[in-house]
Amino acid sequence: MACSLKDELLCSICLSIYQDPVSLGCEHYFCRRCITEHWVRQEAQGARDCPECRRTFAEPALAPSLKLANIVERYSAFPLDAILNARRAARPCQAHDKVKLFCLTDRALLCFFCDEPALHEQHQVTGIDDAFEELQRELKEQLQALQDSEREHTEALQLLKRQLAETKSSTKSLRTTIGEAFERLHRLLRERQKAMLEELEADTARTLTDIEQKVQRYSQQLRKVQEGAQILQERLAETDRHIFLAGVASLSERLKGKIHETNLTYEDFPTSKYTGPLQYTIWKSLFQDIHPVPAALTLDPGTAHQRLILSDDCTIVAYGNLHPQPLQDSPKRFDVEVSVLGSEAFSSGVHYWEVVVAEKTQWVIGLAHEAASRKGSIQIQPSRGFYCIVMHDGNQYSACTEPWTRLNVRDKLDKVGVFLDYDQGLLIFYNADDMSWLYTFREKFPGKLCSYFSPGQSHANGKNVQPLRINTVRI
Numbered sequence: 256m257a258c259s260l261k262d263e264l265l266c267s268i269c270l271s272i273y274q275d276p277v278s279l280g281c282e283h284y285f286c287r288r289c290i291t292e293h294w295v296r297q298e299a300q301g302a303r304d305c306p307e308c309r310r311t312f313a314e315p316a317l318a319p320s321l322k323l324a325n326i327v328e329r330y331s332a333f334p335l336d337a338i339l340n341a342r343r344a345a346r347p348c349q350a351h352d353k354v355k356l357f358c359l360t361d362r363a364l365l366c367f368f369c370d371e372p373a374l375h376e377q378h379q380v381t382g383i384d385d386a387f388e389e390l391q392r393e394l395k396e397q398l399q400a401l402q403d404s405e406r407e408h409t410e411a412l413q414l415l416k417r418q419l420a421e422t423k424s425s426t427k428s429l430r431t432t433i434g435e436a437f438e439r440l441h442r443l444l445r446e447r448q449k450a451m452l453e454e455l456e457a458d459t460a461r462t463l464t465d466i467e468q469k470v471q472r473y474s475q476q477l478r479k480v481q482e483g484a485q486i487l488q489e490r491l492a493e494t495d496r497h498i499f500l501a502g503v504a505s506l507s508e509r510l511k512g513k514i515h516e517t518n519l520t521y522e523d524f525p526t527s528k529y530t531g532p533l534q535y536t537i538w539k540s541l542f543q544d545i546h547p548v549p550a551a552l553t554l555d556p557g558t559a560h561q562r563l564i565l566s567d568d569c570t571i572v573a574y575g576n577l578h579p580q581p582l583q584d585s586p587k588r589f590d591v592e593v594s595v596l597g598s599e600a601f602s603s604g605v606h607y608w609e610v611v612v613a614e615k616t617q618w619v620i621g622l623a624h625e626a627a628s629r630k631g632s633i634q635i636q637p638s639r640g641f642y643c644i645v646m647h648d649g650n651q652y653s654a655c656t657e658p659w660t661r662l663n664v665r666d667k668l669d670k671v672g673v674f675l676d677y678d679q680g681l682l683i684f685y686n687a688d689d690m691s692w693l694y695t696f697r698e699k700f701p702g703k704l705c706s707y708f709s710p711g712q713s714h715a716n717g718k719n720v721q722p723l724r725i726n727t728v729r730i
Contacts, residue, residue: 357386483513573722597706617711
């Protein structure tokens with residue numbers, strides 16, 4: 256039907272769909288423009304005929320065919336392939352159910368004869384079967400997307416529930432850890448307080464006993480002195496010269512043991528032990544029992560890049576701007592990265608150290624696997640065996656993750672604290688001035704770790720010339 260329809264809608268002159276169709280007296284139809292141009296070419300002959308039946312007309316009248324124009328309009332709005340694929344359907348038009356169409360743009364069933372073609376101009380119109388398959392495909396894709404989203408949401412919820420449980424468990428564990436840490440400090444303070452009070456009591460008792468003994472001794476001596484003074488006063492009161500002189504001989508014997516020198520020695524009570532900077536004194540005494548405290552790490556000269564200069568005690572490292580030092584190369588030594596490792600390798604336990612970074616504009620601090628490569632250009636990241644934070648661009652701080660993680664640092668760091676709990680797989684960085692948290696690596700460390708230091712390169716303009724220095728708290 257659709258093929259026959261198309262044949263009926265073709266102009267026999269231009270062989271295209273009618274444009275402004277008109278009819279002649281012979282009931283053949285042509286495009287107004289086509290038949291007009293045809294007759295213009297026949298003007299020399301003085302007769303006008305029908306290109307179909309060759310019937311001639313002296314004064315032909317071109318009558319517009321509104322019904323045919325309407326059919327052409329509908330046919331142009333609904334493509335041929337849609338009409339060819341149209342099938343019977345239960346609705347919406349029972350009168351013309353053989354030519355059911357579907358507009359994919361409007362998602363609506365159409366009838367070739369009933370629906371207004373202008374409403375669907377430039378729309379994607381197709382047959383029922385094709386529309387069914389197309390929408391089935393789209394809906395299946397949407398279903399797949401929803402199922403994927405459902406799975407992702409389910410996995411996300413499971414992850415969040417695990418994180419919720421882990422957070423609650425971690426919080427409980429951390430409460431215990433915090434409680435134990437403070438209880439230990441409280442216990443140490445109570446023990447130190449008890450020891451200091453006991454020491455105070457012992458000093459007090461010893462001092463009081465010494466004073467009481469001296470009071471008793473000097474009281475006895477005072478009585479004897481007073482007795483001697485009375486004897487002398489009585490002798491001096493004698494006015495008879497013979498009697499006075501007769502008694503002088505026995506006077507020395509009577510005064511024996513009555514005269515004593517004071518020679519009082521008095522030791523001040525040791526109040527200075529219990530006054531002054533008492534809290535600082537207590538803190539220093541507690542420091543021996545606190546763990547971990549800033550470790551006295553040293554640098555390994557055998558790993559240092561040739562341009563790095565180490566202090567004699569191997570606690571300070573700086574970049575040298577002149578010429579590389581004539582150091583013997585070895586597999587242990589960094590040859591491109593201006594870096595150096597610490598002397599001690601960690602394979603267990605809890606450790607803490609601090610690095611002074613004041614006034615620098617570039618540095619890298621952290622840990623490195625003992626077996627990590629030290630040759631060539633190195634990517635400082637966990638997959639390469641490096642767990643570090645970096646200062647770059649003068650005032651930016653990042654964790655050397657993949658990709659880097661920007662750190663929220665308000666003020667420029669003067670001192671960085673590095674805490675390692677090897678057995679728990681934790682590496683935590685702090686602002687050592689106030690112990691505020693900077694970043695945490697959570698890893699299962701596969702082998703021995705060494706502290707890692709890179710002071711960065713110095714510049715000709717004097718920037719970044721300051722060294723890195725291991726901060727050692729001395730008691």
